[in-house]
Amino acid sequence: MIIYINDKPCEAQVGDLLLNAAKRNKSHIGYICGGNAICQSCFVYVLEGADCLSKPGEDEKAFISDQLFAESGRLACRTTIVKEGTIRVLTRAEKFRRIVLGLNVPGFITYAQTIGYNVTTKLPSGVSSIVSRVQTGRLNPVDTVGKIASGLGPASQLAMNNFIETFPFMQMPxxxxxxxxxxxxxxxxxxxxxxxxxxxxxxxxxxxxxxxxxxxxxxxxxxxx
Structure with missing residues (x-):
């Protein structure tokens, strides 16, 4: 089946995590923590096909506010394709890039307020989730550090690609x-x-x-x- 990440068609199949489908198709969604659900770098907006995806679990609920859930926000490292259908997602980095390119000042203010609200309200529950998973053995600190290290390269490449696409005149310098x-x-x-x-x-x-x-x-x- 074909899903669309930032409007780019990507090969995927039922059972895939959105994050893994993106990585296979070189349409990287950010994943600084290596897919451990301890940050929000893989946050995406589901524009279409929410019914084709798994329901949010506790790991996602610990980091995503009700306001962002209302905007169809998900963590790609915890979202699985459960059935075939049309799926379109937009990454947080791409949404921000489009706001900047469109000189959408009201949109930028709303975006910043929403992200700021999410950070301040979900930080305690996010930290609590990480501690709980470590204590119950669902999160291995050593393995997590390794995944973070392996994810830094692709994450920085994603940031650079977005920067070049937004400011192409900076490529040569x-x-x-x-x-x-x-x-x-x-x-x-x-x-x-x-x-x-x-x-x-x-x-x-x-x-x-x-x-x-x-x-x-x-x-x-x-x-x-």
């Missing part, structure tokens, strides 16, 4: 800055390797010294009488 930064890292990494005599590389850098094939070593056998 960002590329130039990125290339300059990588060049500086590569140079520094090579210098560190030379000084240390080993493989002391910086994160995100390469080292031309160690990219070359290793030189063969001539071995000499010395014997004594």
């Amino acid at each position: 960002l590329d130039m800055a990125g290339n300059a930064a990588k060049g500086a890292l590569d140079t520094a990494s090579g210098a560190l390797c030379s000084v240390s005599g080993g493989r002391l590389h910086l994160p995100g850098s390469t080292c031309t010294t160690h990219d070359k094939p290793a030189e063969s070593i001539e071995r000499i056998t010395i014997s004594t009488k």
